[in-house]
Amino acid sequence: MSGKQKTENKAIVYLIPVLAVLAFLDFYPISYSIYMSFTNFNEFHFFNYSFIGIKNYINIIKSGFLWQLLEQNAIYAFGSVALMAPAGFIIAMVMNQKGLRGKSFYRTAILFPWAYPAFITILIWQGMLDYHFGIINEFLESIRLKPVYWLGTPETAMFSIIFVNLWLSFPYYTYVFTSALQSIPSELYEAAEMDGYGVFGKIRRIILPMMSRQIAFVVIFGFIFTWNNFYIPFLLTGGGPGYSTQILITWSYMEAFDYLQFGIAAAYAVISILFLLVVVIIANHYSKMMSILY
Amino acid sequence: MLKINDRGKYYRRLRIIKRIVSHLFLILVVIFAVFPIYYVLLTSLSPLQNLAQVSLKTLIPNPAYLTTSNYRTIIYNYPFLLWLKNTLIYSSSATLIGLLLAITSGLALSRFNIPLKRIILYMMLILSLFPFVIMVIPFYFMFAQLNLLNSYYGLIMAYSGGAVIFSSWLIKNYVDLIPKDYEEAAQLDGYTRTGALFRVLVPIARPVIIFALVISFMGPYTDYALAGQILTSPSMYTMAIGLYYVSQGTVSMNYGTYSAFSILMGIPIFLLFFAFQRYLVSGFSISMYK
Numbered sequence: 001m002s003g004k005q006k007t008e009n010k011a012i013v014y015l016i017p018v019l020a021v022l023a024f025l026d027f028y029p030i031s032y033s034i035y036m037s038f039t040n041f042n043e044f045h046f047f048n049y050s051f052i053g054i055k056n057y058i059n060i061i062k063s064g065f066l067w068q069l070l071e072q073n074a075i076y077a078f079g080s081v082a083l084m085a086p087a088g089f090i091i092a093m094v095m096n097q098k099g100l101r102g103k104s105f106y107r108t109a110i111l112f113p114w115a116y117p118a119f120i121t122i123l124i125w126q127g128m129l130d131y132h133f134g135i136i137n138e139f140l141e142s143i144r145l146k147p148v149y150w151l152g153t154p155e156t157a158m159f160s161i162i163f164v165n166l167w168l169s170f171p172y173y174t175y176v177f178t179s180a181l182q183s184i185p186s187e188l189y190e191a192a193e194m195d196g197y198g199v200f201g202k203i204r205r206i207i208l209p210m211m212s213r214q215i216a217f218v219v220i221f222g223f224i225f226t227w228n229n230f231y232i233p234f235l236l237t238g239g240g241p242g243y244s245t246q247i248l249i250t251w252s253y254m255e256a257f258d259y260l261q262f263g264i265a266a267a268y269a270v271i272s273i274l275f276l277l278v279v280v281i282i283a284n285h286y287s288k289m290m291s292i293l294y
Numbered sequence: 295m296l297k298i299n300d301r302g303k304y305y306r307r308l309r310i311i312k313r314i315v316s317h318l319f320l321i322l323v324v325i326f327a328v329f330p331i332y333y334v335l336l337t338s339l340s341p342l343q344n345l346a347q348v349s350l351k352t353l354i355p356n357p358a359y360l361t362t363s364n365y366r367t368i369i370y371n372y373p374f375l376l377w378l379k380n381t382l383i384y385s386s387s388a389t390l391i392g393l394l395l396a397i398t399s400g401l402a403l404s405r406f407n408i409p410l411k412r413i414i415l416y417m418m419l420i421l422s423l424f425p426f427v428i429m430v431i432p433f434y435f436m437f438a439q440l441n442l443l444n445s446y447y448g449l450i451m452a453y454s455g456g457a458v459i460f461s462s463w464l465i466k467n468y469v470d471l472i473p474k475d476y477e478e479a480a481q482l483d484g485y486t487r488t489g490a491l492f493r494v495l496v497p498i499a500r501p502v503i504i505f506a507l508v509i510s511f512m513g514p515y516t517d518y519a520l521a522g523q524i525l526t527s528p529s530m531y532t533m534a535i536g537l538y539y540v541s542q543g544t545v546s547m548n549y550g551t552y553s554a555f556s557i558l559m560g561i562p563i564f565l566l567f568f569a570f571q572r573y574l575v576s577g578f579s580i581s582m583y584k
Binding site: 006007008009011012014015017018019021022024025026027028029030032033036091094095097100102106107108109110111112113114115116117118119120121123124125127128135167170171175178179182224228230249252253256262265266269272273276277280 | 328330333398399409423534549568574
């Protein structure tokens, strides 16, 4: 594992199958997409598209819509992670108290959102958030609050997307943090209790320092996953109302399959990845989370 | 003496209050997690065709009004079992292939000093940034050229790469934590290095392998974006496409059939999660001491 050992050239044999599969199933299609982003591939040039340089990118930047998409994508991804990760952490802390009864019941019950196909549950949430017939507004009315246009205004639609994402993802974060909490030796807790630390003292002095790299890893990968997570905006709001909940990747999908502008669609996807790459490089610079990968 | 006793009582009371608050909090979390699924179950058993017809008053249903007609419609009027079989063929073959690749590469990345290891790991990270959705168009043209559209092989192949990178990382991180003594002991017993790696480390790494299995299975099982483009004949459909097909009513979405279908579709993946639940905690571990 350290760099001082002699490199073992023969061992590359073990990686050949996986590298071959990645070349065929990831590398080739991705290169093809990147190439497409430099062509005028659309419904009019379906069989005779040609290389047009960076024209697609220039058009996208000129259109001004890109900045709106980037902003919305950032709100969606940051907002989701900022809710999901702390929620998972708090639930894991409460659930893992020493001697708490019913742990396994709670742990099993919260599996439901994770173990259910997401595209089904997103449509269920769409029904529950409906203005006229949804059960959430019915509940609000029963406690004499005004019903809300959950999916009807830009702000509430974005909020609903983040909220549904919280529902979908908090079990995963709870499980991951449970696993991390359990790997902290119990002697450390006992020592902290002897020193008279309360819950927050323990969190600050033991749990956060011990788990900092895991937290960084989980948060950054959560951000990457959410940034690209297409299903929630696509199914819950369809990017609406207007374009207020479109993110780069849903817009890329619309350009491709609704407007048949395959070149521009690919360019939007490439821009999305470039932005993500910048975020990962910056995050890695501060957290050194990549060192976990070696 | 009395004073110490009082303090003891105070702390005991405080602890009881803390317990009660914790349980209340967790019960609220559980209600939040389970409610939408319960809502669907109720809709699937109600004779009405509209999701919205389940209201606050009918949340605790009267058994006399429940019906299984939605389930019967799906089983008798649609090739549900065929779609289930298809989905299980696609998902389990792809998971198996992906997992074998991930075990091999995970073990190798953990135990061997492979040339360019760092570059390979970075390359894998960059590839994992690309969302599955943007591969749909290239895959479509690739498979059209290879005559793999609308076939089992094509879709299995496409899915098998889906979770390989994530699974390799998980397995590598887990195996990093296993001391080298185990496989060295096995080598002293006469195993080759490769034999020792696979026979000794794979059983020890079972929690993470099962964790990777569950995660990899979930992707193809629920995929709609790719299957929807590559499969054209109903006899090749997966459940995800079948669900879409079935719930298209003549006027609006048919929520009764939709709900019943989604309950049926949820059951297999549910059983998988619950059967392997304990590995979901122990499998995900990242080394803290490196």
